[in-house]
Amino acid sequence: MENQKSKIKSQNYNNKYKLITFVSFFLTFNFALLTFNLRHATAQSLSLSISPPLLEVFIKPGKSITQKYKLTNNGEPTLISLKLAELNEYGINLENSSSDKWISIIDSDIVFNLPFALENGQAKEFVLKIQPSSQLKEQDYYRALVFSTESSYSGQTTASTISQNLVSPVLITLTSTGQVNKAAKISRFEIPRFLDSFGPLKVNIFIENIGNIYFRPNGDISLEGPLAKGNFKIEPNIVLPETLKILKTASSLDMENTLNLPGIYLGKYNLKVGFTLDEGNIRIDQTRTFYALPWKAGLFLLFLYIFVLILRKLRKRKK
Amino acid sequence: MKRIENLCFRLKCHAEFISASPWLKILKQVQDYRLVLILIFTFLIFNLDPRPTRAQEMTSENFKIQGGNFNMTSGSKSSTNFNLSDVVGETAAGVFASKGFLIQSGFLNVSAGETFTFTVTPALLDFGQLIANNPIERELHIGISTGNVAGYKIGVSENHPLSSQTGAEIPDTTCDPADGGASKKQPQPCTYSIASKWMASTTYGFGYRMTGRTVSSNFSASNLFRPYAATSRNEDPALIMQSTQTKVTDSAVMSVKVNIDQHQPVGIYTNNLRFTASVGI
Numbered sequence: 373m374e375n376q377k378s379k380i381k382s383q384n385y386n387n388k389y390k391l392i393t394f395v396s397f398f399l400t401f402n403f404a405l406l407t408f409n410l411r412h413a414t415a416q417s418l419s420l421s422i423s424p425p426l427l428e429v430f431i432k433p434g435k436s437i438t439q440k441y442k443l444t445n446n447g448e449p450t451l452i453s454l455k456l457a458e459l460n461e462y463g464i465n466l467e468n469s470s471s472d473k474w475i476s477i478i479d480s481d482i483v484f485n486l487p488f489a490l491e492n493g494q495a496k497e498f499v500l501k502i503q504p505s506s507q508l509k510e511q512d513y514y515r516a517l518v519f520s521t522e523s524s525y526s527g528q529t530t531a532s533t534i535s536q537n538l539v540s541p542v543l544i545t546l547t548s549t550g551q552v553n554k555a556a557k558i559s560r561f562e563i564p565r566f567l568d569s570f571g572p573l574k575v576n577i578f579i580e581n582i583g584n585i586y587f588r589p590n591g592d593i594s595l596e597g598p599l600a601k602g603n604f605k606i607e608p609n610i611v612l613p614e615t616l617k618i619l620k621t622a623s624s625l626d627m628e629n630t631l632n633l634p635g636i637y638l639g640k641y642n643l644k645v646g647f648t649l650d651e652g653n654i655r656i657d658q659t660r661t662f663y664a665l666p667w668k669a670g671l672f673l674l675f676l677y678i679f680v681l682i683l684r685k686l687r688k689r690k691k
Numbered sequence: 692m693k694r695i696e697n698l699c700f701r702l703k704c705h706a707e708f709i710s711a712s713p714w715l716k717i718l719k720q721v722q723d724y725r726l727v728l729i730l731i732f733t734f735l736i737f738n739l740d741p742r743p744t745r746a747q748e749m750t751s752e753n754f755k756i757q758g759g760n761f762n763m764t765s766g767s768k769s770s771t772n773f774n775l776s777d778v779v780g781e782t783a784a785g786v787f788a789s790k791g792f793l794i795q796s797g798f799l800n801v802s803a804g805e806t807f808t809f810t811v812t813p814a815l816l817d818f819g820q821l822i823a824n825n826p827i828e829r830e831l832h833i834g835i836s837t838g839n840v841a842g843y844k845i846g847v848s849e850n851h852p853l854s855s856q857t858g859a860e861i862p863d864t865t866c867d868p869a870d871g872g873a874s875k876k877q878p879q880p881c882t883y884s885i886a887s888k889w890m891a892s893t894t895y896g897f898g899y900r901m902t903g904r905t906v907s908s909n910f911s912a913s914n915l916f917r918p919y920a921a922t923s924r925n926e927d928p929a930l931i932m933q934s935t936q937t938k939v940t941d942s943a944v945m946s947v948k949v950n951i952d953q954h955q956p957v958g959i960y961t962n963n964l965r966f967t968a969s970v971g972i
Binding site: 416420421424425426444446514523527531532535536537538539540541588607610612622 | 813840963
């Protein structure tokens, strides 16, 4: 009898042991699999990478340079075609592909406007050669390499296929002397003369490229006053010739303002913008002063005071 | 078998368990289950968790290799009036990689070595069988990574409205119509650059809305939609995402909606949505 009891006991123990072993094994395996095996989702996606994303060239007519590019497909296998397009401040115009013979691809099986296949995870390298002839007009040439995926659909339901264009701009300055007309001006400096103390301070600064070569503003905007101080680095965004562009800083909370600073302000403030064109010695500075007063709260108090005064007078008259 | 029994003895298992357990039958073949567990765990950690190799900065007590270029001569020179960056002697520019080496050579290009990545998932939006007055929404996930380049812009356009092989079309949405003056704020018809409300199930067409940190401020509310710019109408791609900051990795979701009325001819309607991503010019 006792033997039977101990047998049942040990059977129960064994069942428990089996269960614990199974559960711990199951949990260990799944934990390890799900925790250490986090791969990027690649199924059913279009994902292209290009390096370098931007090429800036300063070149003499008659000379040549080469740049190596690497295109990687991280998405599903796709057909890609490479086009050379003209570029302006509004973007690229794919309908009018550039026909510049002095920009070519060497050391690669890639040819402009001919599609090639790229498998998942595959990368393709090619060398871009820029060789402007000595007869070519000395000016800026803005072009873009456009990698376009192609798509097709043969399903039996309503669907939209997805394609992508990956654009890598090529900005070429053609000059034989190195002397270029780089110039800019602050054409609009929008700042309130009187700001309510409870803010926010919204500032818009527009710069205009009045030269004939593109540049990047390189500098900062500083704010000085009794209650607030700050320094904001200007984002070095390219400004093409004959274009007007709003300066942007990291504090441009939305895409509409140069500065958008909530906070409490009181007294006299100076806002100074200063930047050079690229890393050169052409510097542009401008300072504006504004006053912060609690005029909204002041007006409210004034109206309240007048209201109370009128109320008192009316009461006195009644008495 | 003897080792299993010994092991089981150490673990105080019962003799019947040894012969009955299917687990131990397997263990009989591989001798020691602890070893199996260790092997599985080690395999999982080492094989399923490959981390990217990270390069080290090359420094010593006397030297620090810091040059952005590897040429006959290169570097940055400056005086009170000038900053000069020069590179002499290389014929092909680019980043050349081999086992253990990474060389950035050629003329100075601030963007050399940076990678610009653009992803759209999925590569096909399948709306299935369309039913009248039953709006269908599908999501597209957009991701972008710029590297050390200032800003990006993403635009989108369709080749033409959703159309069937017989030439029937699902028109691009113009969003909810005005309600005849019942409300004070009349909804504006949406265009490819201006979003407007599209809530009514009796408003038909094809359009999209966006959510994300850097999407156009047009999409400030969840039910604001726009039709796609169509290249068949000579419209330029509409800007949907942009940033002016460097080293950003952003994502957004595009919800694409289609709704048809009962008069819509039966058919398979298709079109192509093209996304264009560029660094910020």
